[in-house]
Amino acid sequence: xxxxxHDITLSVNGTKYQRRIESRLLLSDFIRHDLALAGTxxxxxxxxxxxxxxxxxxxxxxxCLMLAVQANHHELSTVEGLADKAGEYHPLQQAMHEHHGLxxxxxxxxxxxxxxxxxxxxxxxxxxxVREALSGNLCRCTGYQNIVDAVLAAADRMRG
Amino acid sequence: xxxxxxxEPIKRNEDHRLLTGQALFIDDLExxxxxxxxxxxSQVAHARILKIDVFKALQRPGVVxxxxxxxxxxxxxxxxxxxxxxxxxxxxxxxxxxxPLAKDKARHVGEPLVIVIAESRYIAEDALDDIDVELEQLxxxxxxxxxxxxGSALVHDDVGSNVSAYVRQTKGNYAAAxxxxxxxxxxxxxxxxxxxxxxETRGVVAQWDxxxxxxxxxxxxxxxxxxxNGLAGMLGLNERQVRVIAPFVGGxxxxxxxxxxxxxxxLPWVSMKLNRPIKWIEDRHExxxxxxxxxxxIHDAEMALSSDGRILGIKDVFLHxxxxxDPYGLTVPINSQCTLLGPYVVPAYDSTFTQVFTNLPTVTPxxxxxxxxxxxxxxxxxxxxxxxxxxxxxxxxxxxxxxxxAFPYNxxxxxxxxxxxxxxxxxxxxxxDIALDAIxxxxxxxxxxxxxxxxxxxxxxxxxxxxxxxxxxxEGAKVQVQSNGKVSVATGIGTQGQGHFTVFxxxxxxxxxxxxxxxxxxxxxxxxxxxxxxxxxxRGAVVAGNAVNEAAKVVRNxxxxxxxxxxxxxxxxxxxEDGKVSIVGIPQKFVKLGDLANQxxxxxxxxxxxxxxxxxxxxxxxxxxxxxxxxxHAIIIEMDPKTFELKILKYVVVHDCGTVINPMILAGQxxxxxxxxxxxxxxxxxxxxxxxxxxNASLADYLLPTALDVPRMELAHxxxxxxxxxxxxxxxxxxxxxxxxxxxxxAIEDALDLKRRSVELLETPLSPSRLFExxxxxxx
Ligand code: FES
Ligand code: FES
Numbered sequence: 001x002x003x004x005x006h007d008i009t010l011s012v013n014g015t016k017y018q019r020r021i022e023s024r025l026l027l028s029d030f031i032r033h034d035l036a037l038a039g040t041x042x043x044x045x046x047x048x049x050x051x052x053x054x055x056x057x058x059x060x061x062x063x064c065l066m067l068a069v070q071a072n073h074h075e076l077s078t079v080e081g082l083a084d085k086a087g088e089y090h091p092l093q094q095a096m097h098e099h100h101g102l103x104x105x106x107x108x109x110x111x112x113x114x115x116x117x118x119x120x121x122x123x124x125x126x127x128x129x130v131r132e133a134l135s136g137n138l139c140r141c142t143g144y145q146n147i148v149d150a151v152l153a154a155a156d157r158m159r160g
Numbered sequence: 161x162x163x164x165x166x167x168e169p170i171k172r173n174e175d176h177r178l179l180t181g182q183a184l185f186i187d188d189l190e191x192x193x194x195x196x197x198x199x200x201x202s203q204v205a206h207a208r209i210l211k212i213d214v215f216k217a218l219q220r221p222g223v224v225x226x227x228x229x230x231x232x233x234x235x236x237x238x239x240x241x242x243x244x245x246x247x248x249x250x251x252x253x254x255x256x257x258x259x260p261l262a263k264d265k266a267r268h269v270g271e272p273l274v275i276v277i278a279e280s281r282y283i284a285e286d287a288l289d290d291i292d293v294e295l296e297q298l299x300x301x302x303x304x305x306x307x308x309x310x311g312s313a314l315v316h317d318d319v320g321s322n323v324s325a326y327v328r329q330t331k332g333n334y335a336a337a338x339x340x341x342x343x344x345x346x347x348x349x350x351x352x353x354x355x356x357x358x359x360e361t362r363g364v365v366a367q368w369d370x371x372x373x374x375x376x377x378x379x380x381x382x383x384x385x386x387x388x389n390g391l392a393g394m395l396g397l398n399e400r401q402v403r404v405i406a407p408f409v410g411g412x413x414x415x416x417x418x419x420x421x422x423x424x425x426x427l428p429w430v431s432m433k434l435n436r437p438i439k440w441i442e443d444r445h446e447x448x449x450x451x452x453x454x455x456x457x458i459h460d461a462e463m464a465l466s467s468d469g470r471i472l473g474i475k476d477v478f479l480h481x482x483x484x485x486d487p488y489g490l491t492v493p494i495n496s497q498c499t500l501l502g503p504y505v506v507p508a509y510d511s512t513f514t515q516v517f518t519n520l521p522t523v524t525p526x527x528x529x530x531x532x533x534x535x536x537x538x539x540x541x542x543x544x545x546x547x548x549x550x551x552x553x554x555x556x557x558x559x560x561x562x563x564x565x566a567f568p569y570n571x572x573x574x575x576x577x578x579x580x581x582x583x584x585x586x587x588x589x590x591x592x593d594i595a596l597d598a599i600x601x602x603x604x605x606x607x608x609x610x611x612x613x614x615x616x617x618x619x620x621x622x623x624x625x626x627x628x629x630x631x632x633x634x635e636g637a638k639v640q641v642q643s644n645g646k647v648s649v650a651t652g653i654g655t656q657g658q659g660h661f662t663v664f665x666x667x668x669x670x671x672x673x674x675x676x677x678x679x680x681x682x683x684x685x686x687x688x689x690x691x692x693x694x695x696x697x698x699r700g701a702v703v704a705g706n707a708v709n710e711a712a713k714v715v716r717n718x719x720x721x722x723x724x725x726x727x728x729x730x731x732x733x734x735x736x737e738d739g740k741v742s743i744v745g746i747p748q749k750f751v752k753l754g755d756l757a758n759q760x761x762x763x764x765x766x767x768x769x770x771x772x773x774x775x776x777x778x779x780x781x782x783x784x785x786x787x788x789x790x791x792x793h794a795i796i797i798e799m800d801p802k803t804f805e806l807k808i809l810k811y812v813v814v815h816d817c818g819t820v821i822n823p824m825i826l827a828g829q830x831x832x833x834x835x836x837x838x839x840x841x842x843x844x845x846x847x848x849x850x851x852x853x854x855x856n857a858s859l860a861d862y863l864l865p866t867a868l869d870v871p872r873m874e875l876a877h878x879x880x881x882x883x884x885x886x887x888x889x890x891x892x893x894x895x896x897x898x899x900x901x902x903x904x905x906x907a908i909e910d911a912l913d914l915k916r917r918s919v920e921l922l923e924t925p926l927s928p929s930r931l932f933e934x935x936x937x938x939x940x
Contacts, residue, residue, distance in 0.1 A: 024282065043444065044859045080180065103659070106410025108178055141411055143896075144867040144870050
C-alpha cells in the first residue's frame with residue numbers, strides 16, 4: 001500500500017500544532033500518541049463505548065471514528081484542557097469527585113467531554129435527560145448512578 | 161485520635177489524576193525505540209496447523225520480526241497451572257494449559273499463531289495479511305453434552321475424552337433425605353455468564369535493558385507479583401531482575417488475573433531478543449477471543465423438602481464449560497458448587513460436576529466467578545418449591561435461613577481456598593426483613609392488582625445469597641513515614657478502580673494521625689512491594705487492608721517510643737494527631753512525625769541493638785479462611801407483555817460485609833456489580849455457532865448496560881463483623897453482581913403471570929427475544 005502523507009494544522013485546548021501524518025491515522029491515535037495527550041482513552045475503536053469522545057469545534061465526536069486529517073483546521077478540546085489554567089476543576093470534574101462518579105476512571109475523560117458539551121446546551125436537565133445524554137458512554141464500573149448524581153449537581157452549581 | 165476517617169465516606173485520593181487525564185494507563189507509555197506487536201490469530205475453532213509462512217510479512221518495510229511456535233525453541237511451554245485442584249477425594253483433573261503460540265493444533269478462535277513485530281501497530285497489522293496459513297479444519301466441540309458423547313471430536317486428543325475435571329462433594333445423606341421428603345422439586349437449569357468487558361482492554365509493554373540486565377514489564381494484570389515470579393523463571397532471570405508494574409488499570413473484574421496470557425509470555429522474550437521495548441495493546445475485537453470468558457453451566461438439580469417448606473437435601477449434577485484450556489483449575493465450578501448452598505440450612509447435599517473441554521475461549525473467573533450459577537439453581541428451586549407447597553417465596557426463604565446462633569456454620573465441603581466451607585459469622589434474617597420493607601413487599605400485591613387493571617404488568621423478585629470473600633493466602637504492606645511527614649503505603653496487589661488509594665490511606669491515616677490526603681499509596685509495582693497474591697475474590701480490602709493496619713500499628717508504636725525517649729515521658733502520656741506526637745494536655749510540646757522519621761535514621765551515634773532504622777514497618781496478614789458476606793436483592797419491574805421491554809421500577813440491595821471502611825466506595829462497588837448483574841440477567845450472552853464462531857464479537861452486538869438500563873438503587877447495610885481479621889471486615893467486590901439472574905426470573909414470572917401459564921424460566925439471560933420464544937406457545 002502506498003503511504004500518503006498530509007500536513008495538518010489544528011489546535012487542541014488552545015495550543016496550535018502542525019504535523020505531517022499518514023492519511024489513515026486515526027484521530028484518537030494522533031491525539032494520544034503523536035500529541036502525547038493520552039487522557040483521551042480508547043475502549044473499542046468502533047464508535048460504541050464513547051471513551052474517546054473529544055470536542056471538535058465544541059461538539060462531542062468520537063475520535064476513533066475520525067481520521068486525523070479530517071481534523072485539519074479545526075479546534076479540538078480534550079480532558080487535559082478541562083480544568084482552568086490555575087488547575088481548578090471544571091464544576092463537572094469537581095462533582096464527579098464529590099459524588100464518586102468514577103472508579104477505574106477509564107471511561108471518565110469521554111464522559112467529561114460528552115457531558116460538558118451537553119450541559120452547555122441544557123443547563124437544567126432532568127435525570128432522564130442526563131441518562132439519555134450519558135447513554136452513548138459505556139462505564140463498566142459505576143452502574144452510572146453516581147455519574148448521574150454528579151451531572152445533576154454540576155448543572156446545579158453551574159446555574160449558580 | 162482527633163479525626164477518625166475509618167468508616168467515613170472519604171473522597172478518593174486517586175480521582176485527581178484520573179479526572180485530569182494524567183493517570184498512566186498502559187497504552188499511555190511511550191518509550192524510546194519502542195516497537196509494536198500484533199497477533200495473527202486462528203480464524204477457526206479447531207484445526208490442525210499444516211503450514212505457516214511469514215516470509216512475505218518480513219519483506220514489508222517496517223516489519224522487524226515475526227515468530228511462530230517453532231521459533232521459540234525451549235521457551236515454548238504450556239503455561240503453569242494457576243490454581244491446582246483442591247484436595248477432594250476421587251477428583252479427576254486433566255491439566256491442559258494454554259501455550260504461547262499454537263503449534264500442532266488451534267483449539268479456539270483467537271488462539272495466537274504468529275506474533276509480528278513492527279515499527280508501528282499499523283504496519284504490524286498490515287503484515288498479518290501477508291502471512292500464509294494452511295489449516296485443516298476439524299469438527300469443533302461447542303455443545304457440552306455432545307462433547308461428552310461417543311464419537312465427539314477431541315479438544316486434546318491425548319486426554320481421550322473432553323472431560324477436563326470431575327468432582328463430587330457430599331454432605332449428609334441425600335438419598336435418605338429424599339426418601340423421607342414430602343416433595344421433590346426437580347428441574348434442569350442453564351445459566352450463562354458473559355465476558356467481563358472492562359472498558360480498557362488488556363495490554364503488555366516489555367522493556368529489556370541489556371546494560372542494566374533488567375526487565376521491566378508493564379501489564380494490565382491483577383496479580384503483578386505472580387507475573388514477575390513466573391516470568392523470571394521462564395526467562396531464566398532472577399526475580400530481582402524483573403520488575404512488573406500494573407499501572408492504572410481500566411477495570412478488571414477477573415480475567416485480568418488470568419496468567420499467563422500468551423502475550424505476557426511473548427513480549428518479554430521478544431524484547432530480550434531484539435533489545436527493544438515492545439508494546440501490545442489488545443483491541444476490542446481481539447478482547448472477545450483473546451481474553452478469558454465465563455460462560456455456561458447446565459444443572460440437573462433436585463431439592464427434597466418437607467411439607468412446611470424446609471429443605472431436607474439437594475442433589476445437583478452439572479456440566480461446566482471450561483473452554484479450550486484449564487489453567488485456572490476448578491475455581492469457577494467449585495464456587496458454583498459451594499455458593500449454591502447460600503444462606504440456608506441444607507442438611508444433605510450431593511453435588512457432582514464435570515468440567516468440559518470445548519473449542520471455545522478458556523473460562524476463568526469473572527466477577528462472581530461461578531457463584532451466580534449456583535445461586536440461580538438454589539433460588540429457582542426455592543421459588544418452584546414455594547409455588548408447589550403454596551408458601552410465599554419470601555417465607556420459604558425465611559424458614560430455611562441459618563439461625564444467628566449457628567455460626568461458625570460448617571458446610572462440610574471444600575471451598576476454592578482449599579479449606580472446609582465454613583461461614584464465619586452472619587445474621588441473615590434482619591437482612592431479609594430490611595429488604596422486604598424497603599421494596600414494600602406487603603403493599604406490593606395491592607399495587608400490582610391496581611396496575612394490572614390499567615393493563616400494566618408489574619412483578620416483584622427477592623433473592624438471597626452469600627459470598628465467600630477475602631480468602632488467603634496473604635497480602636503484605638509496608639508503611640513508611642517520610643521525612644516530609646507524609647506517609648507512604650505500599651502493597652503488592654494491583655488495583656483496577658476499587659479505591660485502594662483511599663481505603664488503605666484511611667487505615668494508615670487513622671493509626672498515624674495524619675490526613676488521608678497525606679498518605680500516598682503505591683500498589684502493583686513489584687519493586688515497591690515484593691510479595692503478594694493479587695486482587696481477586698473480593699479480597700483486596702480484607703487481606704491487604706488488614707496488613708496495612710498491622711504495619712501502621714507498628715509504625716505508630718515506633719513513633720510513640722521515639723517521642724517518649726525524646727520527651728522522657730511515658731508513651732501513655734503522648735497523643736499522635738495532625739502529623740505530630742505531643743504530650744497530652746501540652747500541645748505546644750510536640751515533635752513532627754517527619755522529624756521522628758529523620759531521627760529514626762541517624763547520621764551519627766550508635767543506635768540501640770535490635771532497633772530497625774526508619775519509621776517504617778512491613779507486615780503480612782493471612783486469614784485462616786475466607787469471610788462470608790451475605791445479602792438480599794429485591795426488585796419491582798414492569799414488563800411489556802408483547803415487546804418484553806423491561807422497566808426496573810425499584811432495586812433494593814441490603815448487604816452485610818462486616819465493618820465498612822468507606823461507605824461511599826462500598827456503595828460504588830455494589831452499584832457497579834448490580835449493573836453487571838443486570839447485564840448478565842438480561843442482555844449479555846456470548847453467542848456461538850456450531851463451528852465455535854462467536855457471532856456477536858463487538859460492543860455493538862454484545863450489549864453492555866447503559867445509563868438507560870441501570871436504575872437508581874437503594875442500598876442498606878447491616879454489620880456482622882468477621883471474627884477472622886482484627887478489623888472485622890468482609891469483602892464486597894462481587895456482591896452486587898451475584899443474584900441478578902434468579903431475581904429477574906422471579907420478577908418476570910410474576911409480572912407476566914407465567915406460573916398460571918405454565919411457563920417456568922429456567923435459564924439466564926432472559927433477553928426480550930428469548931422471552932418471546934419461551935412464551936409464544938403459552939396460554940394467555
Ligand atoms: S473508542 Fe471510540 S467509541 Fe469506543
Ligand atoms: S469508571 Fe471504570 S469504566 Fe467507568
